[in-house]
Structure formats: structure tokens, C-alpha cells
Amino acid sequence: MAVKLTRLGWDVLTAKDKRLVNFPWVTGKVRNGDHYIVLDYLARRFHEEVEPIVRSKSWGWAARSVRGLLGIPSEHNAGVAIDTNAPDHWLGLKGTFTNAQERKIRAIVADCGGAVRWGGDYAGRKDEMHFELKGGNVLMKKIADQIRAGQDLHNPPPAKIEPVASKPDPVWDGLSVEDTKAVQRYLRSIDKYDGEIDGKYQSMTKAGVKSFQTDAIVYGGAKFKADGEWGPLTQRWFEWVRDVLQPAVVRWKASKRLGRMLADGHYGKLTNRHVAAVQKSNRKRYNPRKYKIDGQAGEVFCEAFDIPAFKW
16 A cells, blocks of 8 residues: 655654654644654744744644645644644734744744745745644754754844834735635535535635534524635634544544544534533533533533633
8 A cells, every 4th residue: 555645745644653742832743753853943942932832722743634635635644743823823814923023933944954844934825833844854864963962053143132013913815716626625525515616706605605604603602704705713713623623522422422423624513412412421520500511612611621712
């Protein structure tokens, strides 16, 4: 059987692969060895020079495709990528860091000698939370050996206090043709679109997105403003449901008894039923005064199950 590779040539790892180890900077795992050394160096400098990393908001290994390119494994699949403070720097936004912070990020990446790529430098859609390793195992060993030997990859001038620059509002660029095609494929997979996969954001696509937004069952019965636009809030909600909520819920026997639920990012009636089943079977985890079996993964639910709550 041929080895499945990511776009940058890394072999894909399964969740039980022994090469995946816990990583102190993120909630997930990363690849061990030279890759771990380089990612740890990167994360440590980011934490010290750019902004503190919040572990509960940062992610590592995940079995998923490249966003917008279904079927092509993400570098997360190989354990060679991390997302730092993801809710603050969501996919598709740009300008989530100040100019001073961006200069520091690029300096750190440059000091890694070609072994790291930052999603904020992507030519197309930006991914400012994302860092991934590149260049292959030989380069990785070279950089890791330098770090192990205590070599100073970067010798900055004496630190000086800089005025804190105001953070500009993130800018949403809208969807590219390829992004729109990915949304259309996704909507088709959840029976909300039966048109052509043509990358044109027209009435049928907009209607499908609006239906997806209307289905969203969120805190306190509130719902999205169903405007039919797949903007940053809808993207964040989709990713949180798929990557955080649904994988946490399906681990429980109460959920499994209801049958299979895919981690598809769709918070409709099926996900609501699974969340309600888990709530019902875990009453003691909740503050009884706030407890409700409503199928809504609100702050009380997330706190009880130790998963990051969705931030509006």
C-alpha cells in the first residue's frame, strides 16, 4: 500500500502512531524527534516574543484535509503543524497581528533556516494561526542539532520597550473560487446544495449556507444571523463544531448508543441529540442549578467536559 503524503511530503500518521507525543504548547500531539525540537523552539520563541500561547486555544495533530482541498491531507495529519491561539487568528482573516508582531514572526521563521512556513505568508487565503514544518528530514535534523547544541539561531539586539500598537480589525477577503467550491461540496455532503460545483457564489449556494446557519443550535437558543454569507464567524463555528465539539461527544457511550455521528461541522438535530444524550448520562459533572438537558453545548457543558467553549 502506498504511503499517503501531505502536500509538503510528510507521511500521514494515525492517531495511535507511537511517533505522536504530547506537546506542552497545544492540546494535541506532534511528531517526536527532530520535528518536536524545531516546533518546540518555534513555539517557545512565539510565546516569548509575539504573544503568550494559551494551550487550550492551540492545536496539534488532527486527521483532516487541507481547508478547501478535500482529500489532500493537511500537515496536521503528519504531526508537523501547530495552530497557536486559533480563536484569535482564524483561517481567512488577515491583520490579526500588529505590524510589530508580524515582524517578529517572520524573524523567528527566518531563524529556523527554511524549516518552517507561516500561514500568514500564504499567497492566497491567509491562516495566521498556522505554522508547519517543511524541507524534509535532513533539514529538520540540521536545525534540530543546532538547537540541541545550544547554538543561537537568532541574536537579537538588547530588548527595548515598544509602544503597544493597536490591533486593526481583521479583514475578511471573501471566498475565492476554490473556497466556494469547497463550501459547495460540503453543503452537498449535508444535503443543503444540489447545484453545480462551479465556484460561483450565487443564489443556490447562498441558500445552502443560510440553511446551514439556520440549523445551528447555539447557546441559549440564539442562532446565527442567517445571511447566507460564509464569513469568518460561520467558518469558526463550523471548525469548532467539527474539530472540538463533535470529536469530544462521540467518545461517550451515551453518544455511541445513538449510532454513528460524523464530525462534519453541522450542528443540526443529530448533533443536538448526541449532546443531549451525553448531558443526560453525566448529570454529576454539572452545576445542578445551571443544568439542562437541551442538547446545547454552552459554557457549562464545555467546562464540565474540559473543552474550549466557542467564543463569539
